[in-house]
Amino acid sequence: MKNTIFRNLNDPLKSSVNLNELNASQREAVTSTEGPLLVIAGAGSGKTRTLVYRVAYLLEQGIDPERILLLTFTRKASQEMLWRAGQLLNETCRRVVGGTFHGIANMLLRRHGHHLGFGSSFTIIDRADAEGIVNLLKGSLGLTGRDKQFPTKRVLINILSGSVNKSIPIDDLVYESYSHLSEHVDDILNLEKYYKEFKFNNGLMDYDDLLVNWKRLLDEIPEARQEMAARYSHIMVDEYQDTNLIQADIVRLLAHGHENVMVVGDDSQSIYSFRGADFYNIMRFPKVFKETKIIKLEENYRSTQPILSLTNDIMTNAVEKYAKTLFTRIEGKFKPRLFAGRDEREEAAFVSKKIAELRGQGIALNNIAVLFRSGFHSYKLEMELNSTSVDFEKRGGMKLTESAHMKDVIAFLRLRVNPFDTLSWNRILLHLDKVGPKTARKIADTIATSGSPGQALSEYPCGKNWRHGVESLAQLFMEMERETTPGVLYELVWAYYQPLFEKIYRDDFPKRQKDLDQLKSIVAGYADVQTFVDDTTLDPPETGKGLSKEDKERMILSTIHSSKGLEWDVVFVMGLADGRFPHSAAEVGEQWEEERRLLYVAATRARKYLYLTYPRELMTPDRQFRRVGMSPFLAELRAGLFERIDSDGVERNAPSFLTSTSTASSAITFTKKAKKTKLSVKDLSKGVRVHHPFFGEGVVNNKPQGRSVDVIFQRHGVKTLHLDYAKLTLV
Numbered sequence: 001m002k003n004t005i006f007r008n009l010n011d012p013l014k015s016s017v018n019l020n021e022l023n024a025s026q027r028e029a030v031t032s033t034e035g036p037l038l039v040i041a042g043a044g045s046g047k048t049r050t051l052v053y054r055v056a057y058l059l060e061q062g063i064d065p066e067r068i069l070l071l072t073f074t075r076k077a078s079q080e081m082l083w084r085a086g087q088l089l090n091e092t093c094r095r096v097v098g099g100t101f102h103g104i105a106n107m108l109l110r111r112h113g114h115h116l117g118f119g120s121s122f123t124i125i126d127r128a129d130a131e132g133i134v135n136l137l138k139g140s141l142g143l144t145g146r147d148k149q150f151p152t153k154r155v156l157i158n159i160l161s162g163s164v165n166k167s168i169p170i171d172d173l174v175y176e177s178y179s180h181l182s183e184h185v186d187d188i189l190n191l192e193k194y195y196k197e198f199k200f201n202n203g204l205m206d207y208d209d210l211l212v213n214w215k216r217l218l219d220e221i222p223e224a225r226q227e228m229a230a231r232y233s234h235i236m237v238d239e240y241q242d243t244n245l246i247q248a249d250i251v252r253l254l255a256h257g258h259e260n261v262m263v264v265g266d267d268s269q270s271i272y273s274f275r276g277a278d279f280y281n282i283m284r285f286p287k288v289f290k291e292t293k294i295i296k297l298e299e300n301y302r303s304t305q306p307i308l309s310l311t312n313d314i315m316t317n318a319v320e321k322y323a324k325t326l327f328t329r330i331e332g333k334f335k336p337r338l339f340a341g342r343d344e345r346e347e348a349a350f351v352s353k354k355i356a357e358l359r360g361q362g363i364a365l366n367n368i369a370v371l372f373r374s375g376f377h378s379y380k381l382e383m384e385l386n387s388t389s390v391d392f393e394k395r396g397g398m399k400l401t402e403s404a405h406m407k408d409v410i411a412f413l414r415l416r417v418n419p420f421d422t423l424s425w426n427r428i429l430l431h432l433d434k435v436g437p438k439t440a441r442k443i444a445d446t447i448a449t450s451g452s453p454g455q456a457l458s459e460y461p462c463g464k465n466w467r468h469g470v471e472s473l474a475q476l477f478m479e480m481e482r483e484t485t486p487g488v489l490y491e492l493v494w495a496y497y498q499p500l501f502e503k504i505y506r507d508d509f510p511k512r513q514k515d516l517d518q519l520k521s522i523v524a525g526y527a528d529v530q531t532f533v534d535d536t537t538l539d540p541p542e543t544g545k546g547l548s549k550e551d552k553e554r555m556i557l558s559t560i561h562s563s564k565g566l567e568w569d570v571v572f573v574m575g576l577a578d579g580r581f582p583h584s585a586a587e588v589g590e591q592w593e594e595e596r597r598l599l600y601v602a603a604t605r606a607r608k609y610l611y612l613t614y615p616r617e618l619m620t621p622d623r624q625f626r627r628v629g630m631s632p633f634l635a636e637l638r639a640g641l642f643e644r645i646d647s648d649g650v651e652r653n654a655p656s657f658l659t660s661t662s663t664a665s666s667a668i669t670f671t672k673k674a675k676k677t678k679l680s681v682k683d684l685s686k687g688v689r690v691h692h693p694f695f696g697e698g699v700v701n702n703k704p705q706g707r708s709v710d711v712i713f714q715r716h717g718v719k720t721l722h723l724d725y726a727k728l729t730l731v
């Protein structure tokens with residue numbers, strides 16, 4: 001099959017967007033380029049396609065790419081959309097500004113943050129860092145101790161972050177949702193004051209600060225607002241149903257003046273209220289922008305009619321929604337199947353057996369996914385699959401950068417860009433023999449007042465028995481200060497850290513080493529350390545089996561949240577038992593409705609075959625077994641929308657899959673997998689296809705400059721790679 005990327009990238013003049021590939025509503029959404037536009041897009045109705053075509057269309061109309069802003073839920077999503085737009089039009093699409101709210105906030109705050117008193121080299125901290133700081137402050141404010149029932153760091157961050165994301169004052173949130181902690185309100189407020197101060201003094205921002213400060217720039221600094229509003233003439237927001245109030249305010253302020261703002265969303269797929277997403281944003285949009293034109297996309301191109309009939313019915317009982325009835329022209333004889341196992345083990349065995357059958361019938365593993373509500377719901381299945389030859393990747397678990405050894409290495413690189421980051425100093429210094437928290441704090445304070453960490457460390461008055469450790473660290477930082485290339489910096493850090501690493505994690509360091517190898521190859525893909533450090537917090541890769549082998553054929557096990565926007569021929573949704581789905585703590589009302597939408601998202605991922613399963617017995621937290629029925633969301637469906645599979649797990653009338661061989665993603669993919677050969681520098685010229693162990697396959701964008709080369713990756717965008725470190729191979 002012809003690989004279209006060569007044609008497009010080498011031919012920047014090609015530009016014709018074929019609007020005939022869209023249906024009438026999609027076309028209208030694409031060509032309505034001025035004024036506020038709300039696109040209510042049902043599942044599988046082509047909202048991604050519409051956004052992709054709209055980007056290309058705007059450019060074709062002569063809009064400057066740098067003036068188009070595309071805000072998406074993940075960075076991958078915007079990169080993939082811009083890649084696809086590039087396929088339709090030409091490489092100018094890559095100059096469109098795309099990213100998540102947090103990513104764009106980061107970029108803008110580095111430029112304009114000085115108005116709010118921030119330097120441009122602030123460090124973004126993740127949740128674990130935030131909890132670490134709160135814990136530190138709890139101690140120094142005297143809020144710990146056996147007699148004190150002060151909330152844990154986890155709950156404290158939930159409260160602080162919840163208050164920001166839900167735009168509710170801390171005290172109100174505590175009285176409303178944590179009333180058992182109301183006696184601590186004053187201390188929590190005090191702690192929040194110190195938390196803010198700590199972050200400011202150490203040049204740190206947490207995720208919430210990125211949004212809050214972006215909004216503050218727009219709200220409070222006329223100069224910054226004017227520049228930003230003038231910069232972006234056309235704004236597009238994907239997954240608008242999952243924005244919170246601050247994000248909605250940012251969109252409102254940013255579009256002020258021209259109101260060329262298109263938001264796309266599906267109220268039925270709003271599943272992030274626990275993170276502060278406000279389902280009502282999408283309902284409110286036409287009130288905020290009075291001239292809003294509303295377009296509904298109701299034709300589903302993904303699923304067969306029997307699947308769609310069931311998913312439509314799940315939403316029939318939703319309390320509040322934009323009424324829409326999805327229809328499809330894809331016929332299909334097979335109704336979704338329901339299987340009830342005696343217990344979780346039998347449920348897992350059924351799914352595993354079915355997968356084996358599907359493979360036997362020619363279905364590729366990457367056309368199959370198993371979805372569940374929480375990460376631990378798949379443990380039994382993982383055990384089952386481990387004794388088979390099924391290769392799978394689990395999504396939605398821990399992030400690769402959350403583990404201690406990864407945090408250690410990243411701490412050094414963070415300090416290379418922000419030497420005021422006490423949190424990272426703490427982490428590194430506490431690894432030294434005879435250095436405790438007090439000394440670590442003193443050393444960090446000394447470094448903060450000096451121009452060079454290496455110098456400050458080498459001059460620090462150490463005791464005889466811990467001088468050696470500090471001297472080696474000083475040596476490392478002096479070498480790091482002379483270096484800027486991320487790959488080289490990593491090597492320096494590793495040379496210092498390796499003996500420590502093997503000592504600290506002596507029980508399992510070989511296992512951890514694999515993560516670090518992966519980190520090394522990721523770091524080598526960056527041109528500057530600041531961007532690497534930002535990405536590890538804003539867009540960290542997930543841990544998973546075989547993560548570095550992007551092109552391998554694997555089945556996906558995924559939490560429903562992480563399956564958003566994806567589709568497979570065969571989808572299993574597990575754990576659909578009463579008490580598990582909806583979650584036993586979900587109260588009737590908003591939480592209940594969100595659980596319903598979660599099931600809707602899961603079931604609408606299926607193209608041809610949908611299997612719903614549940615165990616008839618669950619273990620309670622006190623290790624008792626309890627008999628359970630099917631999820632109330634299934635029990636309330638109209639009769640005849642699914643077929644039951646008998647308890648023996650044998651499917652009468654089983655579907656024949658022999659004709660089903662399509663790929664898992666609708667995105668344009670590299671089709672032919674040629675044999676990999678070893679890289680030679682002189683082979684690298686524009687258009688050559690290469691493979692990177694983490695970023696997957698890409699296309700060289702220019703001739704190497706010295707030892708660096710720019711490569712465009714489908715899912716990761718453009719990366720500048722250093723040939724000595726990046727482990728590239730020719731494809």
Ligand SMILES: Nc1ncnc2c1ncn2[C@@H]1O[C@H](COP(=O)(O)OP(=O)(O)OP(=O)(O)O)[C@@H](O)[C@H]1O
Pocket residue numbers: 021022023026041042043044045046047048049050266300301302564565566604666
């Ligand atoms: N006009 C069209 N003609 C043919 N196929 C289409 C059309 N629009 C969309 N599709 C196909 O329908 C499928 C779903 O489209 P897409 O992924 O854009 O949907 P979506 O609305 O983003 O889905 P969801 O919100 O459920 O994740 C894709 O395989 C896509 O190629």
